[in-house]
Amino acid sequence: MAIPPEIFLLPQRSDATLQQQIQQIVAEAIVSRHCAAGEKMPSSRKLADHLGVSRITITLAYAELVSNGYLISRDRSGYFVSDTAPTQPWFAEADTSAPAGIDWDSKLARRPQSRGDILRPPNWTDYRYPFIYGQSDPDLFDHTNWRNCSLRAVGRKDFDTLTHDHYQNDDPMLVEFILRYILPRRGIRANPDEILITMGGQNALWMIAQLLLSEGQKAIVENPCFPGLRKIFDQMRYIAASIDVDNDGLPPDRIPADADVVFTTPSHHAPTNVTMPLERRLEMLEKANRDDFVIVEDDYEFEMSFLSAPAPALKSMDQIGTVIYLGSFSKSIFPGLRLGYVVAAKPLIQEMRELRTVVFRHPPSHIQRTTAYFLSLGHYDSQINRMARVFSKRRAIMEHCIREFGLTPDVRDMHGGSSFWMKAPEGVDTTKLAVDLRKQSVLIEPGNAFYAHRSPDTSHYRLAYSSINANLVHDGIALVAEAIAKATKAR
Template sequence: MQAPKQIPPETFLIDRDTPLPLQLQLRRQIVLAVHEGRFRPGERMPSSRALSAHLGVGRITVSMAYGELVAADYLVARGRSGYFIADRAHALDETPTLAPMPRFDWTGKLPGRYRATQRKDRPRNWRDYPYPFLYGQIDDRLIDHAAWRECAVRALGRRDLGALADDQYDGDDPELIDFIIRHLLPRRGIRARPEEVLLTMGAQNALWLICQILLNRGEACAIEEPFYPGLHEILSVHDCQVHPVPIDAQGLPCDAIPAQVSVVFTSPSHQCPTNRTMPRARREALLRLAALRGFAVVEDDYEFEISFAGATSPALKAMDRSGAVIYIGSFSKSVFPGLRLGYIVADPAFVAEARALRSMMLRHPPGHVQRTMAYFLSLGHYDRQLNRMRAAYAERRAATAQALVRHGLDLGMEAGSGGSSFWLGTPGGLDSELLAARLRPQGVLIEPGRPFHRQSGAGAASYRLAYSSIGVSEIEEGIRRIAAVSRDCAGAA
């Protein structure tokens, strides 16, 4: 049985400038902490000796306060074990009366622009739904938990104590950087030196760093539409002009990029959210245009690991001879989303600036996480998990595609050759937000299309259907429910 939590003496303070007796102050603090949920049933109070020494009061003062609270059923005394919070203490009516204090007014201090950009269509309790076609989450069965735990324990060993305990200032784990350079980047055709790589807290953090450096002086940028909502959230709070460029069947069309932009954001391997892949000829055209006009290209190499069509096209960064491409990679989809670890590959001058900015904000990603990831890669666990995930996603993608056809939800949209989701249109142009709302009581989660478009009315007839977080055995029934609710909504319209 787990030992009860010990409430530390440092939790308590005494105000010697108030006329309230010390014993009453102590009793009020305990009662208030119980009602606020800070002290919970079964937790052990400090001994009268320890608390009196901390507060600089007599033991009799503490003992009398404890005794009164035992009489009031807030505490229980257990022989030689001490005093504990009573099981029913939180249900008692007595609460201490405190002098009223005017609340600090935050309304005039906070701009509110950051909260205003946040998406509100992603439920935190998605695991409670039996059919979560939700992107960005993962089925726990695909994670090699034992291997990750082994690597975490190894990283805690004495050999790695420096990597774990030291403040590396603006530095990164050299073992992780070395593995990224020698093993991961070559798979994308990228050659890099240590000074060209910067670790980040995932792709979102990488995008924020890039925008903060390149787009805070009124510059213009181009983004694909539909787009990654996380990027649009960042851009909406920066001092820049945003030009959405509608994609076609081959991704971002180069001839539609406005002339005045200084940065172009693209996800050429698996365009977010449509999964369309930019062919090599268009990649070459984009790089020529970047060299001609002098704009930077930010390549989010989104889900390149999850491809079912053999060899993938080389990354833009691998084809870049001028140094204009800033490459973003992430372990969120290939290891697990909560890891929040990624990297930037770019010209040393840009990386040096980004490293200085990162140092101001968070110094560096936690050393223990970095070293654990280095072991996970070097011991072969990463490749084994990736192969398992790739096989599982291929099976789930096939099951999803077949179920969509069987239930009449295949609207002739291109399936692509990888990734962990489909981008679909709703039957009869049905509003996807209405469809999502009607599906939730049925235990089904989908992602409506509006957050992927700049204009409020755009994307209403589209939605994303992901299969990374749902087992293959649940796919058929989940899609059957989507089809049934779609028919009901269309009939009621």
């Protein structure tokens, strides 16, 4: 690929000839490393047209640059930056005489609050036994059809959808498919003006918190819960009340009467994977109607209910619009997609759409349209079925190995999901355990990040099986059990 001629500009005032000026600007670009060794120069015709000079002037300038060692000429290929062209040296140390930079610590009005993240190195794919959650398995993803859908989305037929600024609007094809095919599987009926496309679940939770919570209002969250929700509250300088979950999820009878917003994950509680039974869901809706609070239902990973049929969503039983429903494609398609949706009453969706416009108008159009094609052409359902079959087998292997090596799941009755919530023996610090296991190429997720600061926990950890080969599970669990045994003995 040739260097674009647009990077070369003639000086505004110069006593030199045009040929000398061209030699000067090309030489300066090479010396300053804006043009790297081996890169192809613009053709003499293109550079002449750009600079408004004759082609012979460019040719003569190039010839002089060749003789001076800046360029080389290749037959029928053009001119290239010489490997031996002079360049400025890179200085390892900054100029200590330069004035001090801005003190950003004093400038920042509100800094992101520090909260312990889940221990997961960025190079997790280099580890042999990655028992980590939320990452996709490349062997299960439908690369071919996703690529075909991407090509279709950027084709001439969809040019307007791809290139136009849609302001506050979402892709109508994606919205229609969610309304007609995704939501009915959860028993939910909605209109187009009751849905908003988001940049994943975290983005949706942030907008909801911004609109519904302020000083003096009470939010209820599960303990443990999704760490990203706590980070949102930290940034808002907001403190939510935490309620411990049990084997049936969030207990409605523990929700205070003065609650304003309740955040819950009833289908697959994060991180324990417990499923809230129908009776408790009805009880929570009745209490919400009686005490006038709003329920935010995060229905992530409902597609992975392969051990039994998923329970109906809270939103499907909502008669007055008290439930705000969140869905996401991050786990079912791939996490880097960062695409989700919110279903709620029309007035709230309008406000969320306005707030979204303050930050960004809408998620990228080509991503929405590609996803719409992937869904509507049946590739999504095929992928879900494939993942369910593989996850079911992996889960059976995980259960067998967990029993074989005497590890302890904290929750036993689950409907599916892609992980186990585990309990370490008393006195074993799972954060230290996770760090020690890295030395043996094993990744687990300690549970402390899921708990409120006021109730820290070092005894739980998560073992996920979405990203690990089934053939490696046995040896990986064996190493986890060995490390736990060693930590137990060392107490």
